[in-house]
Amino acid sequence: MLLLKELPNSKSLEQFLARYPEADIQAILDFAIMLRAASDISDALDKLLAKHALLQGRWWVLVLLLRQPDLTSSPSALAEKTGVTKATMTGFIDGLEREGLITRLLDNQDRRKFLIRLTAAGQQKLDQVMPDYYSKVSALMSTLTAEQRAVMIKSLQILSLHSELIK
Template sequence: MLQVKELPDAEVLKKFTKRYPDANIEQVLQFLTFLRVASDLSNSLDQFLGSYDLLQGRWWVLLLLMREDDFSSVPSTLAKQAGVSRATMTGLVNGLQRDGLVSRVTDSHDRRQSRVRVTAKGQSKLDEVMPDYYQRLNKLMSVFDKEQGEHFMTLLLALKSQRHIFE
């Protein structure tokens, strides 16, 4: 994904308003700053997970599996939960299986279907990563007190409710 490292300032954006009068400079700056921060956080998370030989996609698959009572799920469900295609999920599962972090097992109810299950090695990997992750996450989010954190969540949910605007 292409990311603009240097956000435009109000003067630069004023040039756009001459051509596109509907542009609200303050809102454009707010949106671009939000995207920039989200991208920076995602990149930082990638670097952090990379230090544990994980990528975000593979980490999320392990976390999704850990949500399940039996630590397993079918690939199509995982793809839906992760918001990726089945082909993408197949690639993620293949990589996790190659590294011994998950295994494929035959579904006991439908022998035509396989389930993906976290292995002991996969659980061990999460046990290694998650304490450090939660410590870092706590430090990151400590920039907000309780009230600010609740307000932040309200704002994020308000933005989420409008995501269809770009669809």
Template sequence: MLQLRDLPTPETLQKFAQRYPEADISAISSFLHLLRVATDLSSALDECLQRHGLLQGRWWVLILLMREESLSSMPSTLADKAGVTRATMTGLLDGLERDGLVERIFDAQDRRRVSIRLTASGQARLDQVMPDYYSRLRLCMAGLDEAQRAQLQAMLGHIASNVDAFTR
């Protein structure tokens, strides 16, 4: 994915706004900064997880399974919760199973029906990753107090509610 490393100056944005009257300079600037920070956070998370031999997609699947009381879920449910296609989830699960971090449990009455369960090795991997992740996350968010964090979540919620403006 292309990452915009050089954000436009206010003068550059003004030039665009003169050509495109629909342009809202402060909205553009805020959006580009948010996109840049989100990209940087995702890259930093990738780097952190790679130290533990994980990729983000696989890590999220392990997290989703750990959230379940039974430590198991259906592949289609995992795909829905992760926001990926079922084919993508199958690929993630294949890799996790190959590494012994999850196991497929086939239904005794219907072998076509399968659930995915977090293994002891998968839990051990999470137990290795999560303290490091939480320490880094705490440092990343250290500049914001609780009120600012709540305000940030509210602002992000407002933005999230309008994301479909790009798809309508």
């Protein structure tokens, strides 16, 4: 996420434009504002989850397991769905297992592998977190009108489809 807390002001943008005249300064400012907003929202989510003794990565694992009909998934599928490495996922799994929120099971189809299952304690943890999460997300999103939200979502979807342009 964006670590820059201070966005550029008009003077710094003028200096930037003098050095890089081909730059689309408004596009760069808009991009920085978007990254700043995403970072602020992610930070707020971190603080909400910390009240429940969770971190985002571990919380997402619990949520993804809850989405499964049998509350079970492979570690590699969880890593792919969260966008983290298998090593990072192993760390998440180890911590969640220590807390009794998940359990490891042998994979019946391949006994060299194991699966992850959400435990009753994990479901209870989500039952504590999710009402707080839903109410806070609703409060945040209610600061926009339905029209503003629709435009924002459409715009973000378009940007996401073209994110490879900055790779």
